[in-house]
Every structure is written in C-alpha cells, then in structure tokens.
Amino acid sequence: MARLNDDLATLKSLCAEQGMVFDLLTLDQLVRYGALLEQWNHKINLISRKEDAPVIVKHIFHSLLISLYHTFNAGEKVLDLGTGGGLPGIPLSIAFPDTQFLLVDATGKKIAACQAMIKELGIKNVIALHTRVEELKGVLFDTVLSRQVAPLDQLCAYAGTLLKPGGILICLKGGNLEKEIAKAVGSGKNHNGFPTKVELHPISSISPFFSEKQIVIAR
DSSP states (O other), X not given: OHHHHHHHHHHHXXXXXXXXXXXXXXXXXXXXXXXXXXXXXXXXXXXXXXXXXXXXXXXXXXXXXXXXXXOOOTTOEEEEETOTTTTTHHHHHHHOTTSEEEEEESOHHHHHHHHHHHHHHTOOSEEEEEOOGGGOOSOOEEEEEEOSOSOHHHHHHHHHTTEEEEEEEEEEEESOOHHHHHHHHHTGGGTTTOOSOEEEEEOTTTOXXXXXXXXXXXX
C-alpha cells in the first residue's frame, strides 16, 4: 500500500508540473494499472525486467505525455499499434474515458494480459484484440499510436491505410531520427500520400529518464 501511495504522489506531482490535471480516481486507476503491469511482467515479457526507472514514470507518465501534443476528443477512434502490455493505450484510455481505443498486437499472450488488466480495472472505452495490423480491414481511425521499435517508415506505411483523411500517427521514439523521418516522408507517395510532414517534440527536459526520447507526430 505504501508503494502505491508513493506512486500516486509521484504521478500527481509529475503531471501537475506539465499542466496535466487528473482527478484522484483517474490517478488511482493509473497507479493500479502500473502495479498490474509489473505483476503480469513476471509471467510474460511485457516490459523490460531491467528497469532503470520506476514503471509509473517510464511507462505510465511517458504515455500520458502524448496528451501535451494531442487533444483526445469525445468519440475519437484511436488505434494502439503493437500495444505489448497496453502502452500507451491503456494509460490514455484511463485518462480520456470519452475516447475509444483499440489495442492490437500479434502476440496472443500479451493481448490476453491486456484483456485481463482491462477487465480488472473496469475500463469501458478500450478493447484489446489479438490480430496483425495487416488484418485490420473496414475500419478507419482518427489517430494511430505506437510505442514499438519498428522504423518510422514502416509505421507510416501501416498508418496510411488505417487513418481517416486528416488523421495522424503519434509515436514514442528515441535516438537520432533524421534518417527515419526522411525515409518516411520520401516513401509517403506509396502509402496514400502519408505522411506529408513529421513533427518532433523532444521530452528530455521533462525527466532525465527520457534522455533522447521524443514524441513524433506524422501528418
């Protein structure tokens, strides 16, 4: 219980520093998700088991930072591509209950863990689906999210077939992305003209744990 209270205080403080204000019920649910994520990680590999930062910071707070650069609206349809243990989709679905989230991953065990956590937390605006992105047909999204390590041009190729006109891809990535961006924009003509531009938002100044981390928005 003391650990959960510490995580709650940490998350509340970090969010407040960035002007992100969530009620205590939301913060509590985010902390509970962090605890469940750690529990499931002992069973299957959802996140690194050699963490250099608290889960509440490195995974939960990191996911929430997307909302500094994108407003999640009521009724918006969001796809989390290669969600793994539910990141960033589950934290964002908790924080923005009026937005609809679909989490997909090709690994069945990871999706089973996500489904179990979603059920235990009682989240109503998110679905976790075991499928490959190539099999998603007949539905378009306003926003596609990804935290996986796939190259940006590959993520843009997927997103270009899944986004509504005017939709965006938001990725959490690290390192020097200059070549990735050039390749993604250069190959956009092959993917429904997506993307035409890519924005970089460094977040290294927010926390030393986010050294070289950036939020990438492709439009």
